[in-house]
Amino acid sequence: MMRRKNDNKRYFTRMGTRKKVHAFVRVKPTDDFAHEMIKYGDDNKSIDIHIKKDLQKGFVNNKQTDWSFKLDGVLHNASQDLVYETVAKDVVAQALDGYNGTIMCYGQTGAGKTYTMTGTTENYKHRGILPRALQQVFRMIEERPTHAITVRVSYLEIYNESLFDLLSTLPCVGPSVTPMTIVENPQGVFIKGLSVHLTSQEEDAFSLLFEGETNRIIASHTMNKNSSRSHCIFTIYVEAHSRTLSDEKYITSKINLVDLAGSERLKKSGSEGRVLKEATYINKSLSFLEQAIIALGDQKRDHIPFRQCKLTHALKDSLGGNCNMVLLTNIYGEASQLEETLSSLRFASRMKLVTTEPAINEKYDAERMVKNLEKELALLKQELAIHDSLANRTLVNYDPMDEIQIAEINSQVRRYLEGTLDEIDIINLRQIQEVFNQFRVVLSQQEQEVELTLRRKYTLIDKNDFAAISAVQKAGLMDVDGHLVGEPDGQGFGLGVTPFSAKPGKKAKSKKMFKEQLSTSARKEGASSPVGGKDLDFSTSKTQLTPSSKEGDVKDMLMRDRETSSTEPLPLDSPKEELRPPRPSTPPPKPVAFEDFKNERGSEINRIFKENKSILNERRKRASETTQRINAIKREMDMTKEALNFQKSLREKQDPP
Numbered sequence: 001m002m003r004r005k006n007d008n009k010r011y012f013t014r015m016g017t018r019k020k021v022h023a024f025v026r027v028k029p030t031d032d033f034a035h036e037m038i039k040y041g042d043d044n045k046s047i048d049i050h051i052k053k054d055l056q057k058g059f060v061n062n063k064q065t066d067w068s069f070k071l072d073g074v075l076h077n078a079s080q081d082l083v084y085e086t087v088a089k090d091v092v093a094q095a096l097d098g099y100n101g102t103i104m105c106y107g108q109t110g111a112g113k114t115y116t117m118t119g120t121t122e123n124y125k126h127r128g129i130l131p132r133a134l135q136q137v138f139r140m141i142e143e144r145p146t147h148a149i150t151v152r153v154s155y156l157e158i159y160n161e162s163l164f165d166l167l168s169t170l171p172c173v174g175p176s177v178t179p180m181t182i183v184e185n186p187q188g189v190f191i192k193g194l195s196v197h198l199t200s201q202e203e204d205a206f207s208l209l210f211e212g213e214t215n216r217i218i219a220s221h222t223m224n225k226n227s228s229r230s231h232c233i234f235t236i237y238v239e240a241h242s243r244t245l246s247d248e249k250y251i252t253s254k255i256n257l258v259d260l261a262g263s264e265r266l267k268k269s270g271s272e273g274r275v276l277k278e279a280t281y282i283n284k285s286l287s288f289l290e291q292a293i294i295a296l297g298d299q300k301r302d303h304i305p306f307r308q309c310k311l312t313h314a315l316k317d318s319l320g321g322n323c324n325m326v327l328l329t330n331i332y333g334e335a336s337q338l339e340e341t342l343s344s345l346r347f348a349s350r351m352k353l354v355t356t357e358p359a360i361n362e363k364y365d366a367e368r369m370v371k372n373l374e375k376e377l378a379l380l381k382q383e384l385a386i387h388d389s390l391a392n393r394t395l396v397n398y399d400p401m402d403e404i405q406i407a408e409i410n411s412q413v414r415r416y417l418e419g420t421l422d423e424i425d426i427i428n429l430r431q432i433q434e435v436f437n438q439f440r441v442v443l444s445q446q447e448q449e450v451e452l453t454l455r456r457k458y459t460l461i462d463k464n465d466f467a468a469i470s471a472v473q474k475a476g477l478m479d480v481d482g483h484l485v486g487e488p489d490g491q492g493f494g495l496g497v498t499p500f501s502a503k504p505g506k507k508a509k510s511k512k513m514f515k516e517q518l519s520t521s522a523r524k525e526g527a528s529s530p531v532g533g534k535d536l537d538f539s540t541s542k543t544q545l546t547p548s549s550k551e552g553d554v555k556d557m558l559m560r561d562r563e564t565s566s567t568e569p570l571p572l573d574s575p576k577e578e579l580r581p582p583r584p585s586t587p588p589p590k591p592v593a594f595e596d597f598k599n600e601r602g603s604e605i606n607r608i609f610k611e612n613k614s615i616l617n618e619r620r621k622r623a624s625e626t627t628q629r630i631n632a633i634k635r636e637m638d639m640t641k642e643a644l645n646f647q648k649s650l651r652e653k654q655d656p657p
């Protein structure tokens, strides 16, 4: 599996098996072939180079003199026809099945790259890979009437890191006229501004190719550039939709036919100005190409340096990765060129080690998919209508419910729960689902109502009454921090004291009780006033859980009470004292306190808890009964369906079609 980060294509790719880059060598025919230095293996897949030692210079230098290169094929004295069969035929054939393919010609200037790729225009027999690939594509389209296949072509030239459109309809091509940029999107890489031409037949494609070649020559004159110093990429884009199978799935592919710039290393001394500039760009882009392809072949590499130059960036989704890749190295057979030949062969053997994982580019036409699903839906609705009419169920609507229909179901559910409606009629699956949904809605609303009632009832809780707090906490209405459960943080009802003005009816009573408390504690703990202290006993004053309670109010109240208590001291043996024994300074154990609470002040709370519990239980029981009833109805429906099927099969048996 490929693990590349940059393989983020949105479309699906059917993974194939790993494949090596195919590396071939084509030797340019010559009368002066260096027989003693270049030897081919018997299987035509290897080439041995032997450099004779310079006897005059003696045997002193111990430089390597013998090399052996293993390749996928060595083409010597091979016709254009044979070259195409060996190098390109399979790649082009597979492109029509959805595999991207790249064929590159590499080698020093004059070694035959352009001859191999384009061929000669004068002699049809000497036409190169490009016209032959177009011919094969159109021939294969004719052989596949089951598919609607479109072909588009583009022709890009990269010279000194500038992009040129060789098929531009504009009279003058150049960066100033057509500023092109390389753009990446989830579908892949494309060159913005590069013209892509739809070609419906071989002749159209040929005339475009001819136009491109002419532009290439014109540009080399008008812009004073040497055409062998530029990279040329002819791309054939194929898109195939099946006419018989799914029309939402289709395949796409690209065939890149690349005529690279001459690879020869210009001797640094002597080359200057334009030539030096060209050489620098070429050397860089060719070595970046090599780096990118080697990185692609390395499974451990996550980052591939594609953006280092225009050549690799433009070919980003056509190099290695999921493509079929072929490298054809053109070499001279003469002894005088042996150094460059060696360097070219080294490049070829490095490329041969690189593996790719060709995969089919499958895309999905989202618009078609939606249209097909709509068709399918309409058909199923028709089918349903037929079934309904056969079962004498007329006027059943299967469309999604509107707000009014949902409100009606909600009302039915409410009435059912109240007991004013005996049954809810079952109409269809959508309605059953909505009934369940509304059960959930109504129940949760009722739960909220119960909780709200509880909140309203139990807002008055004493801050120091541990038993009361623990009871409320047990009921799940308050958390340990004294916030009521369900309140957003910070807005919880803190335990505070209601301002007296808030509870006018209780004012007198509270004041009185508070005074009793004060006098009691004063007696017990001496003269020190507990006002504002933590150990102040509020047990008899009602404390309210209210967001409006403020510390200031509490203090005010206490101050007022203290003043009152100091001016009107209570008699020591107040009769109230006997009725209500003073609270011990430490609270009783929680379970004991809770029981006390339930029996005394908490009895009302306890009663309402019990009441609510039984209401909830009752509701649960009713809900479970309803579920059982619905299940029974569903079983009945299933049985009816089976019976219908049975009847149908009987009818079919009686009068077969």
Ligand code: ADP
Pocket: 027, 028, 029, 107, 108, 109, 110, 111, 112, 113, 114, 115, 116, 120, 228, 262, 330
């Ligand atoms: P390159 O593109 O590598 O610089 P060319 O393809 O332009 O080289 O070839 C240089 C010359 O050699 C051209 O005139 C071309 O026709 C000729 N040539 C190259 N290879 C062959 C071949 N295999 N058979 C016949 N002529 C060839």
Ligand code: MG
Pocket: 110, 113, 114, 115, 227, 228, 259
């Ligand atoms: Mg050339």
